[in-house]
Amino acid sequence: MMTTRRMVTGALMLATLLSACAHTTAATTTAKNEAPYSQPATTAPAPAPAAPAVVQPAAPSFQDAFFDYDSSLIRADAKPLLERDAELLKNRPGMTATVGGYCDERGTDEYNLALGNRRAEAVKRYLVALGVEPARLKTVSYGKEKPFCAERTDACYQQNRRGHFLTSAGGI
16 A cells, blocks of 8 residues: 555656656747847836826817998897806906907998997907907908808808907916
């Protein structure tokens, strides 16, 4: 019985030794196949965790006030938009705005420059009436010189009859 036990123990030890030798042999074989002066393989360092994204406040989105043909009166559909624009300005005390007055291509240059000025001034007066400081608003007339749409259709002409906002980055 002692002999059987010794034989089993010896067989297990031999199997263990052979399996260990197989790993050593494979590693030795791999090392022999490498170029004589090659550097040992290194793993690249793990990338540093990304810094958290900095969320910048979005620039406010101002709405244009559209005008009827040959008119500088604030339309009913423009009033709620201008009220929102006034709130945006009031909530950003460092921000200034320039209101550009635009016209469609019909009419003379001189007439459209004057009409564009009346439109820009109408938007400014409306914003001031809503509590925006007048010193923070400037006006400019572009007349028909910088159209938003170049087609000769009523829909396109309507897009060009507007008061449009350009703002500074201050106070955003």
